[in-house]
Amino acid sequence: MSTAVSDPLGQVSPRRRTRWWAPFLAVLLAVGFVLVMGRIGRHLTLDGVVLHLQGGWVLRGQFDVVWTPRVWLPVVVGLAGVLLGPTLAARLPWRALLPLSALAAAGWAVVLARTSGEDRLREPLDSVYEYPHDVPRVGSIGSFLSGFVDSVPADSADPWTTHVSGHPPGALLAFVLLDRVGLPGLGWAAALCIAGGALAVPAVLVTVRAVAGEEPARLAAPFLVLAPVALWVATSADALFAGVAAVGVALLATAAARAPGRGADVRAAAGGLVLGLTLFLSFGLAVLGLVALAVVLVHRGRLGWAGVARVLGVAAAGVLVVFVAFAVGGYWWVEGFTAAGARVRSGPSYADRPFGFFVFANLAAAALAVGPAAVAGLACLRRTRLALLPLAALAGVLVSDLSGLVRGETERIWVPFYVWVLVATAFLPRRQRHLWLLLSVVLTIGIEVVVRTEW
Structure with a gap:
């Protein structure tokens, strides 16, 4: 249940009119x-x-213009999304909008990826640097967790591949479990990543509704679906991370939006468990906690500090359960973070890349990934509770950027943050919304045609 607010954007101060040129x-x-x-x-x-x-200068990928008849499908789908998306988002029943937005996001990502060939969905994961490469190495889960850190250093006897070593064991474990439930191979691994990225869309919409009401959620829906970030939903494991994290934040947001009681506690505990799992998918998602805090703190006026503490305390207990479970299995998060940081710093991809350049180039890649609509939306932010979501995500991005551990490839690494930055599109002037949506689609297709991205 969302909190009733007088302003559909969750007004906390008088409105100000956005200058059309901003x-x-x-x-x-x-x-x-x-x-x-x-x-x-x-x-x-x-x-x-x-x-x-x-060969790229901001995005990772070679410049190579490829225009084939396959490109016409995303052109047609993109134009249909621009023309029909806002209307459908406004008129569909809420219960229908959520699953359909996920299906639309997955479909858009797949349509874009297939312009480069039939095997494009599996190809990004078919690499010695990716998680599926190390799936056959995992025996018992207990031995895997207890010995995980030993294989993180590049000079260890049998080091994990690049992406596995730079993340907690939960990332590889997700693909191991997929294999063990009878869904082996790169096709299923790709489906898992795409499903995760698509699931982030309805999770963000649920969160926006809990924070500021249903109208801004409907306004942001088509932009979440059609943003350039879709290019890295198919197929990057970071899309999976984005979906899991977004579900955790959504559970926490709906807990805070409900009246205090058992139902809210159950949602807060579930949100804490999911967010705890998120921390074992990627170390960098720790700063996404700023968004998790924001979705609770916006309800302080109604809950009071005691109510806020209750929601956050129950969620923290859920996070702690996950930490204890991994610790009992033999993996300690802090030790893993230290080892992963040392592995990153020891590699040429870190040593060769100048921090002075990438601290800014990372943000340039981010601007391309979120697209012009999100940038325009940020310029239209007002002092409302909803504005805290994209601002908290941007703060997380800046912390990650200034850490120096992330040098390049942020178009995919920061996908879990981009879905929250895109909430800013709810603030766009109504008369400009179709234009910004069209420009986002044009940029998305332009990148797909011009740059041979790795993911």
């Missing part, structure tokens, strides 16, 4: 920023600096 100026500045970083990246490459971006 979103256009923001996007122009973002375009200039991306072009400048691309130019700097090009000069660094020509000077012999190895950026490890496969």
Whole structure:
């Protein structure tokens, strides 16, 4: 149950009218920023600096324009989404909007990926650096967890592959369990990633509804589906991480939006369990806790500090249960984080990449991934409770960026944050919404056609 608010965007202060030119100026500045970083990246490459971006200067991938008849399908689907998406989002029953938004997000991601070939959905996971490569190595779960850290260092006797070593064991364990329930192979692994990324959309909508009401959730829905981030939903494990994290935040948000009681406690505990699992998928998602805090704190006026403490305390207990379970299995999160950080710093992909460049290039890649609509929406934010969601996500992005551990590939690494930044599209002026949605689709298809992305 969502909290009733006088303003559909969750007003906490008087409205101010957004100047019509503000979103256009923001996007122009973002375009200039991306072009400048691309130019700097090009000069660094020509000077012999190895950026490890496969020939790209901001995004990871080679420049190679490929226009085939396959491209017409995403063009048609994208235009249909622009023309019909906002209307459907506004008129569909809420119970229908949630599953249909997930199906639309998955379909859009798949349509985009298949423009590069029939095998494109499986190809990104068919690498010695990806999780499925190490699935056959896992025997008993207990031995896997207790010995996981021993194989993280690059100079260990049998090191994990790159992505496995840089993450907690839950990431690899997800693909191991998929294999053991009878769904082996890259096709099912790809389906898991896409399903996770698609699930993030209705989870975000549920959260927005709990924070600010149903109308802004409906306004943001088509932008969540059609944003350029879809290019990295099919197929990147970070899309799976985004879905799991979003479900955890949604459970916490709905717990805070309910009257205090057993029902709210159950949701808060479930949210804590899911968010706890999220921390064992990717270390970087720890700072997503800022979004989790935001969805509870916005209800402080109704719950009071005691109510806020109750929701957060129950959720923290759920997180603790997950930590204890992994610790009993032989894996300690802090030790794993230290080992993973050492492994990242020991590799050439970290040593070769200049921090001074990537601290800005990371943000340029992020601007491309969220697209012009999100950038424009950020320029339209008002002082409302809903604005805390994209702002908290942006704060998490900045913490990750300034840590120095993330140097490049943020178009996929920060997918779990992008879905929350896209909430800013709910603030776009109504007369401009179709335009920004169209520009997002154009950019998405443009990247797919021009850049041979790895994921």
